[in-house]
Amino acid sequence: MSNKALKLFFILILISFFTSIKSRSASFKTKRINILMPAPFAESTKPLVDDFNKKEKGLIKLRVTKGPLETEAVSDLAISSLLLGKSPFDVILIDVTWLPKYAAAGWLEPMDKWINTENWHSLANGARLGNTYNNQIYRWPLVADMGLLYWRTDLLEKPPKTPEELIEVSLNLKRKGLITYGYVWQGRQYEGLSCVFLEVLNAFGGEWLSKESKQINLKSKESNNAAKWLKELITSGASPSSVTNFSETESLQAFETGQAALMRNWPYAWAELQKETSLVKGKVGVTTMVSKNGISPTATLGSWGFSILKSSSNKDAAYKAIEFLTSVESQKKLFLINGYTPTKKIVFKDKELKRTAPLITVLEKALSISKPRPQTPLYAQISNVLQTQLSTILTNQITPEKGMALAHEKSQKIISSASIKR
């Protein structure tokens, strides 16, 4: 090596040394927060994140890692990073069904120290559900979500209220040739099917996991009736047989193109139905799910919220970011631009919102009757069992009674073998 080259090399080393010192001292002041979110949320919260970073003036630097689109793929990514020890994330936006699992695994930081009673009661009733495990708060909700019944105001005078009525009006409209499909919902073997079934099960007066005994309760008259009704939707022709392969997207597609009279979907569908491309714009009403006479209807709760990881080294700053992203102002913006259902009571009472977006009243009611799916760390297993059995029932491989009995036994086995382990 020549003398010149050696000097140059030496200088380069010096430069890199000083720059590393500089950047280290800068990071000492700036607290870096990294939040993992599913892709759609990362997109929609981008303006809010920019606002937050501007407001903090470099004291806290919030960065969002855009996760995959599919819910389960996000969970896989989060879990892999958590299993490897120190996760690169400080906060994860988690689904309501993951919470007991993550909390039981010991990955989440209890949030009680930041959230006082007043804070807690600022949440709407339904939005408080699904944030706690063993009486500790582990999640702060960003957006509430619950199952809704969409209906066509140009075809029906009022939406059906009972399961029988729903089949009747669907068949009537089909007979008149006004629509090709009656009622569309989520019948594919996946989590959406569990959500649909929970609403129907409640509508018939049954329950999935009994509250008191924490035992599976699927071997009952009510759950048989619920499964029978879902099957009857297909056999009677009130729903198309291809519904067994429908997720939210396919249901929305059928409803949006004017082929169906009724649809079970989440609040996001409303914003989609208001777009110019929608053939049913201005002809859609929203209400809650049907239920048997004398039984009040319910809506399956699906919501996303922020949890702080135990391994994070900037927990206070992380909570500050969460506070900002879920503030009343932020919730209003997210509702108006993206159609995200708010979680704070006061947002539902906002006069301006009530005037410009009357849907908020329906959302408030639906949220107040929403029910979470069984809150157990074993939820993924028992839901997987239920989905498989429901799919076999709906594709005519087994009778509803036998299918429900099998689902009951298999789920019970999962619960009891887990309790032996303790």
Added chain:
Amino acid sequence: MNILLLLPALILIFIVFVIPIVRYYWLSIHASSVMTGLIPVPNNGSNWLRILSDDRFWQDLFQTLRFTFTSVTIEILLAIVIALLLNQKFQGRGIIRAISLLPWALPTTIMALGWRWIFNTPYGPIEQIFTLLGIGTINILSNPHLAWIATVIADVWKTTPFIMIILLAGLQTIPSDLYEAFKLEGGTEIQSFFKITFPLLQPYLIISILFRIAQAFGVFDLIQVMTGGGPANSTESLGLYAYINSMRFLDFGYSATIIFLTFIILIGFCILGWLLISQSKRFLSSEI
């Protein structure tokens, strides 16, 4: 001295093979799940009791066997034919040989995604062809009785070149004067295949069959991307079931039990296959 020379290889095998398997066995007699806060707790073999009565495990084992044997059989037959063809002298042989290896060189996830779209209803080309032929929609990926065949087709497309290249290498070791002598004695081409090519190709066949059985038995990425195990769990392989148990359910004890039992079963099949093949080899060589 001989053992000393073997030592580095033995240590490597110990680290990457023996330790994980022992660890899996150890985990399989413990409960290690969310219910125990991911801390392993001895549970008196209740994982093993559970797996014996877990029909999903046995159904997945059946599916894995069905997938393995169908795809390996088709692959071997196809690979023999293609290897024989590519062993002939013709113009552009080098390029054709290189091109025929392409499916093997593609990452599985990418080719699986491609096949998912090929079989897609109503947008995939297969569906379009069937509609043109007037057969109508088959919707193969959402039919519990047919979906597994779609995964076999994708697997055959991907891994036939692998067997083909091993067999082609084998074919090239057979001296051409054997064929010339056989021809002089009045033997036909077909006879020469069964009397010379096939017996001399056997060691290569055995190696590739064993490789492929072990590989196909652990199939994961292809199934995960193409069907995710559905519909109605009909395409779920043991690898996928173990994955779901650990990553989705966070039940590492049970997942380890699945992996360990799969390992034992696979070893059993490999020994059985080895015995069968060496029997037939003895039979064939005595015939010659």
